[in-house]
Amino acid sequence: MPDFPLSMLRHSPRNMRSVRKDDGLDELAASMRERVARGQPPLIQNLRGCRISPKKIEIHAGGRRLSALLRLRREKVIPASLPVPVELDRPEDAVEISMVENQMRIPPHPYDQVAGFRKLAEQGLDPDRIAQRFGARASWVRQRLALAGLHPDLLDLLKRDELPIACAQALTLTADQDRQLDCWRQLPPWQRDAWQIRRLLRDARTPVGAALFPIADYVAAGGVIERDLFDERDQGTIGSPALFAAMQRAEVDRRIAALKAEGWAEVIECDPGLGLSRHARDLNLEEMACAGERGLTEEEEAERRRLMALIRETPDPGDPAEERDARQAGIDAERRLEALDTLAKSGVYSPEQRAAGVVLVLYAPPGSLQVREGYARRADGPAPSAGAPDGRPGDAGSGDASAPGDPAGADGAPEGPDGGRPYAAAVLQSLAAAKSHALQDLVSGDPETAVRIAVHQLIDGGSRLNPGPAGADRVGLRMVEHVFARENPVLDDGLREVLGRIGLADTAVVPAARDDAHARRHPERWRALLDAPYPLVLQAFALLVARGVGVQAGTMRSPEMYAAVARAGRLRMADRWRPDARFLEGLTKAQIHAILTGNGLGALSERWRECRKPDLVEHMAKLFGGCPPAGCGPALQAACLDLVADWVPAGLDFDVPGPDPGPVREAAE
Numbered sequence: 001m002p003d004f005p006l007s008m009l010r011h012s013p014r015n016m017r018s019v020r021k022d023d024g025l026d027e028l029a030a031s032m033r034e035r036v037a038r039g040q041p042p043l044i045q046n047l048r049g050c051r052i053s054p055k056k057i058e059i060h061a062g063g064r065r066l067s068a069l070l071r072l073r074r075e076k077v078i079p080a081s082l083p084v085p086v087e088l089d090r091p092e093d094a095v096e097i098s099m100v101e102n103q104m105r106i107p108p109h110p111y112d113q114v115a116g117f118r119k120l121a122e123q124g125l126d127p128d129r130i131a132q133r134f135g136a137r138a139s140w141v142r143q144r145l146a147l148a149g150l151h152p153d154l155l156d157l158l159k160r161d162e163l164p165i166a167c168a169q170a171l172t173l174t175a176d177q178d179r180q181l182d183c184w185r186q187l188p189p190w191q192r193d194a195w196q197i198r199r200l201l202r203d204a205r206t207p208v209g210a211a212l213f214p215i216a217d218y219v220a221a222g223g224v225i226e227r228d229l230f231d232e233r234d235q236g237t238i239g240s241p242a243l244f245a246a247m248q249r250a251e252v253d254r255r256i257a258a259l260k261a262e263g264w265a266e267v268i269e270c271d272p273g274l275g276l277s278r279h280a281r282d283l284n285l286e287e288m289a290c291a292g293e294r295g296l297t298e299e300e301e302a303e304r305r306r307l308m309a310l311i312r313e314t315p316d317p318g319d320p321a322e323e324r325d326a327r328q329a330g331i332d333a334e335r336r337l338e339a340l341d342t343l344a345k346s347g348v349y350s351p352e353q354r355a356a357g358v359v360l361v362l363y364a365p366p367g368s369l370q371v372r373e374g375y376a377r378r379a380d381g382p383a384p385s386a387g388a389p390d391g392r393p394g395d396a397g398s399g400d401a402s403a404p405g406d407p408a409g410a411d412g413a414p415e416g417p418d419g420g421r422p423y424a425a426a427v428l429q430s431l432a433a434a435k436s437h438a439l440q441d442l443v444s445g446d447p448e449t450a451v452r453i454a455v456h457q458l459i460d461g462g463s464r465l466n467p468g469p470a471g472a473d474r475v476g477l478r479m480v481e482h483v484f485a486r487e488n489p490v491l492d493d494g495l496r497e498v499l500g501r502i503g504l505a506d507t508a509v510v511p512a513a514r515d516d517a518h519a520r521r522h523p524e525r526w527r528a529l530l531d532a533p534y535p536l537v538l539q540a541f542a543l544l545v546a547r548g549v550g551v552q553a554g555t556m557r558s559p560e561m562y563a564a565v566a567r568a569g570r571l572r573m574a575d576r577w578r579p580d581a582r583f584l585e586g587l588t589k590a591q592i593h594a595i596l597t598g599n600g601l602g603a604l605s606e607r608w609r610e611c612r613k614p615d616l617v618e619h620m621a622k623l624f625g626g627c628p629p630a631g632c633g634p635a636l637q638a639a640c641l642d643l644v645a646d647w648v649p650a651g652l653d654f655d656v657p658g659p660d661p662g663p664v665r666e667a668a669e
Contacts, residue, residue, distance in 0.1 A: 003083035003192035005124035012058035014094035029068040034132045046085040060094040061101045111159040118148035143229045152178040169230040171195035188445030199575040205237040209638030210367025212251045252363045263354040272364035285375040290347030304340050307333045425587035436550030437488050439577040442569045444546035447538040495543040566654035573652045579624045584617045600639045
């Protein structure tokens with residue numbers, strides 16, 4: 001194949017590409033530049049062209065490569081006399097060759113791409129060096145290397161197109177290959193999507209935004225931040241929970257010590273299971289009158305101006321992943337700025353008031369801290385408990401208060417946010433249904449748990465062989481269950497689908513009557529079950545058992561057995577339930593404001609204090625839909641995202657007990 005000087009080559013009008021022909025040109029030129037730096041030819045594949053004159057060749061196949069070469073020539077990276085291999089074609093064949101070259105291309109399979117990057121890494125090349133060779137960002141290379149680090153069984157599924165690339169990307173949230181495989185296997189087939197995987201892997205993980213101290217201190221202490229490599233806006237989660245918890249506790253203790261140093265008589269750390277207002281009522285406290293707002297000192301005002309300048313220079317969230325550290329610095333600055341604003345608006349109390357005053361501190365791990373100054377004990381108020389002189393949770397409270405963390409009031413109805421007014425009956429009914437459906441979905445996808453539930457109920461309710469209709473023997477399974485609404489269309493649709501695959505499409509999910517036709521179908525059903533694959537029968541069994549589990553309507557109470565099932569299955573209602581407009585409409589304005597103030601969004605509560613109920617519901621629906629209000633700084637946005645990701649009503653999670661379940665009823669299943 002002949003070589004021609006670069007100065008002879010021109011773009012051809014016969015090249016089929018005319019739109020977006022410069023896409024990816026920067027990366028291609030960077031890759032060629034790297035090859036030249038290593039002493040290699042810039043081209044890996046030759047060009048194709050037609051000789052127009054003795055000193056002119058038009059390139060009709062390889063136009064982007066020619067553009068990259070010409071750019072390197074303008075940058076003086078390569079000379080104009082560089083010999084370039086060009087295969088010559090007849091002018092009449094140029095258009096056809098250009099079309100064939102562009103249209104017959106097949107992009108590489110994701111597995112092949114991942115395997116190729118893994119081989120480069122095994123040669124000792126780091127992500128930065130690989131990125132230079134391909135003219136790509138280092139973050140893009142790290143994404144491919146993270147995919148290469150998946151469990152071998154998962155890579156095999158990816159190779160066979162049984163693992164979608166989006167799910168593979170979500171599985172890279174953890175580098176633990178065994179956890180990756182367990183996550184994939186424990187999800188039923190109809191729930192295997194990237195969203196579910198991310199929720200499962202991030203269960204019980206603490207977001208970086210929950211830090212009460214500069215996150216740079218955590219990193220300097222050796223803390224690990226786990227980030228989603230495929231989401232450039234992700235600020236990450238805490239990868240060293242023990243270190244983070246210790247640093248959070250140290251920061252809370254530091255702030256309590258600072259309050260005591262200010263001269264307050266008592267600084268009481270409250271139990272996080274109850275709100276500050278509830279603790280103030282239980283302690284019989286009243287608010288003191290203050291002389292006005294504190295304001296800021298000259299040093300604090302100078303710090304505020306410096307922080308404002310830093311926030312203005314912080315990159316927008318859409319910038320590349322390399323800007324994360326700068327954005328995190330902006331979030332830390334925003335948090336400090338909000339602390340200064342809170343300090344400026346705090347009340348001014350005299351030394352005499354502080355000497356007799358009380359401060360309530362509520363720290364709810366992993367990162368919610370509320371401080372309320374300016375209380376005084378009433379004349380008949382209880383004295384501080386001698387059993388907890390340091391003011392930790394449990395050191396104060398009335399004798400008839402509910403147990404810490406118990407969302408139930410004396411009347412057995414779950415309380416609303418912040419220990420306030422109980423939820424309305426319609427709200428409780430919808431919450432109980434959501435809790436039941438989540439448990440049913442968990443059991444339906446876990447045949448082993450379904451078998452254990454059935455055995456437990458058989459032992460509890462008894463089993464026997466009875467002569468059934470048409471002389472057939474059948475096992476009578478008595479299920480003892482609580483009163484709840486079992487209607488779950490998704491579950492019933494899944495059961496109909498599985499029964500149809502077994503050959504029992506004519507079987508009603510809930511038989512209306514045991515008539516003669518029903519009896520005649522018994523042998524046919526049995527033969528269909530004998531012929532069906534065992535995993536399919538086991539799946540049908542799990543779906544049938546799942547239809548018999550749930551929680552008691554109106555109280556959200558669940559038997560301890562179901563709570564244990566939910567804990568074993570790592571069922572987290574924050575991953576399954578989202579407040580919708582119907583739920584929000586069932587709340588009072590006070591309950592909605594309690595949700596905001598109890599989750600570090602007091603600024604939003606004040607902003608919406610004068611809103612009418614419909615407008616407030618609309619604002620909250622947008623907030624829970626993932627759209628923080630306009631004008632929020634990074635810290636407030638982070639608090640909004642934390643609320644959306646983690647908040648559920650008291651009693652909705654299975655690890656929080658509800659009221660007594662009351663009487664049970666027996667139902668034959």
